[in-house]
Amino acid sequence: MTCTAILTRFRERLEHLLGLVFPEGHQSLLEEVLRRRCGRRSQESYLAELETTYDPEEIAKLASELTVGETLFFRHSAQLQTFLQLAVPQRLKARQSLRRLSILSVGCSSGEEPYSLAMLLRQNFALQDWNVQILGVDVNRKALATARRGIYSNWSVREAPELLLKRWFHPKADQFQLDKNILEAVQFEERNLNLANHDLWLSGRWDVIFCRNMLMYFAFDKARQLVSNFARSLSDGGYLFLGPADNLRGISEDFTLHYRDESFYYQLKSPDSGPPAAQAAPARRIPSAPVPRPVQPTGLRTDLLKDLLESERYAQALELLESLPASAERSLWKASVLVNSGKLEAAEQLCQTLLHQPQTEAGAHLLLGLCRREVGELGAARGYFEQAARLDGQLALARVYSGMVLRRLGLSALARTHLRQALTLLEKESEQRLLLFGGGYRRSAWFSLCQSELERCPKP
Numbered sequence: 001m002t003c004t005a006i007l008t009r010f011r012e013r014l015e016h017l018l019g020l021v022f023p024e025g026h027q028s029l030l031e032e033v034l035r036r037r038c039g040r041r042s043q044e045s046y047l048a049e050l051e052t053t054y055d056p057e058e059i060a061k062l063a064s065e066l067t068v069g070e071t072l073f074f075r076h077s078a079q080l081q082t083f084l085q086l087a088v089p090q091r092l093k094a095r096q097s098l099r100r101l102s103i104l105s106v107g108c109s110s111g112e113e114p115y116s117l118a119m120l121l122r123q124n125f126a127l128q129d130w131n132v133q134i135l136g137v138d139v140n141r142k143a144l145a146t147a148r149r150g151i152y153s154n155w156s157v158r159e160a161p162e163l164l165l166k167r168w169f170h171p172k173a174d175q176f177q178l179d180k181n182i183l184e185a186v187q188f189e190e191r192n193l194n195l196a197n198h199d200l201w202l203s204g205r206w207d208v209i210f211c212r213n214m215l216m217y218f219a220f221d222k223a224r225q226l227v228s229n230f231a232r233s234l235s236d237g238g239y240l241f242l243g244p245a246d247n248l249r250g251i252s253e254d255f256t257l258h259y260r261d262e263s264f265y266y267q268l269k270s271p272d273s274g275p276p277a278a279q280a281a282p283a284r285r286i287p288s289a290p291v292p293r294p295v296q297p298t299g300l301r302t303d304l305l306k307d308l309l310e311s312e313r314y315a316q317a318l319e320l321l322e323s324l325p326a327s328a329e330r331s332l333w334k335a336s337v338l339v340n341s342g343k344l345e346a347a348e349q350l351c352q353t354l355l356h357q358p359q360t361e362a363g364a365h366l367l368l369g370l371c372r373r374e375v376g377e378l379g380a381a382r383g384y385f386e387q388a389a390r391l392d393g394q395l396a397l398a399r400v401y402s403g404m405v406l407r408r409l410g411l412s413a414l415a416r417t418h419l420r421q422a423l424t425l426l427e428k429e430s431e432q433r434l435l436l437f438g439g440g441y442r443r444s445a446w447f448s449l450c451q452s453e454l455e456r457c458p459k460p
Contacts, residue, residue, distance in 0.1 A: 073152070103134045206238060215243075
C-alpha cells in the first residue's frame with residue numbers, strides 16, 4: 001500500500017504535467033501506475049526525478065497508462081446530427097470564399113470520433129474542391145498508434161449505421177479495417193494540452209471543435225485555459241461540442257449554449273453580441289405531499305458510478321450494480337443504465353417489475369417514458385412522464401421530459417407549464433436523482449435545456 005503523502009505528491013505532479021485531476025476514487029489506479037513506473041527504483045527517488053526533471057518520454061508513458069478511454073464510432077448520435085445538419089452547412093456558407101473547412105477533435109483517443117466526422121462529411125457533402133482538414137489530438141501515444149492503424153473491433157463499430165459500415169469498413173478476421181480514403185482524410189498529432197501549443201490555437205483556425213467528456217478530468221484553471229484557447233482559435237460563429245458531463249458554467253462566457261433535437265452544443269459569441277437574454281421567470285412552487293424517493297442501494301459508490309456513467313462505460317456500471325445486494329433500488333439503477341446504453345427491451349422488462357413498489361414506482365414510470373420516447377411513441381411517453389410526476393410531485397426530470405414531449409406534440413401551453421415547474425423543482429433536486437434519471441447531464445445543463453425548450457414554445 002502506497003502511503004498517502006506519496007500519492008498526494010504523485011497526484012499533484014500529474015496535475016502539473018498533464019493538467020489532469022484524479023479524485024480519491026482513483027487511488028488504486030494511481031498506486032498501480034506508480035508501482036509500474038517506479039520499476040526497481042524507490043517511490044521517493046522516482047517522484048524526486050519527476051518533480052525536478054521534465055522528461056517528455058516519461059510523461060508520454062504516464063499519459064498512456066492514465067488516459068485509456070472507451071470510445072466508439074458515431075458516439076452521441078444526436079450531436080452528430082446537429083453537426084451534420086446545422087454546423088457544417090453554416091460553416092460551409094461562411095467559408096464559401098476560402099473553400100476551407102477545419103475541424104479539431106480534442107482528446108480523440110483511438111480515432112473513432114474524427115473518423116466518424118470524416119465519414120459523415122464524405123457521405124453527405126460534395127467537397128472535392130474544398131480544403132478539408134480534420135485533426136485529432138491526444139496525449140496518449142498508444143491510442144494514437146491504434147488510430148493510425150485504423151483496425152477496430154466489433155465493439156467499436158457497434159453503433160455504426162449499416163450503410164456506412166458496409167461502405168467504409170472492410171472485414172479483417174474478427175475485426176474491421178477502415179477504408180484508405182477515410183484513413184487519409186484525418187491527421188493525428190500527439191499533444192499535451194497542458195502546454196501552450198501556440199500553433200494549435202491560432203486565431204480563427206477552426207470551424208468546429210469537438211472536446212467530449214474530457215473537461216471533467218481537468219483541473220479547473222486548466223479547463224478554463226483550454227476553453228479560452230478554443231474561443232481564440234474558433235472562427236466567428238464557430239461551433240464547440242462538449243460531452244454530456246461537461247459544461248462551461250464558471251469557465252467561460254465566450255459561448256452561447258444551444259439545445260437542438262436532444263443534444264447540447266455551444267457557439268462562439270460574435271464580438272458585437274449584446275447582453276444575455278433575460279431568463280424566464282421561475283414558476284410558483286408546486287404544493288405536494290412528501291412522497292417516497294428512490295433510496296440509494298446498500299453499498300453503492302455513487303461517485304464511482306457517476307464516473308462510469310459520464311464516460312459511458314455502461315458494462316462496468318452494470319457490473320458494479322450486480323455486485324450489490326439485490327433490492328428494488330438496485331433494479332431501478334440497473335434499468336436506468338440499460339436505458340442509457342440503448343437496451344430498451346431489457347430496461348422495460350425490469351421497470352415492469354418495479355411499478356408497484358412505492359420506492360421505485362415513480363422512477364419506473366419515468367424510465368418507461370424514456371423507452372417509449374426513444375422509439376417515437378410520444379403519446380405513450382407523455383402518459384408515463386405525467387404519471388411519474390403525479391406519483392412524485394418533486395421529481396424534476398419528470399416535468400422536464402413531459403414538457404419536451406408536449407412541445408413536440410404541439411401542446412405548447414401545457415409544455416410551458418411543465419417546463420416552468422421543472423425550473424423550480426430543479427433548484428432542489430438531489431444530485432443522486434439527477435444522476436439516476438438524467439443520463440449524466442449536470443444540473444446546469446438541465447436548467448439550460450428547460451430555458452431552450454421554453455424559447456421554442458410558440459407564444460400564446
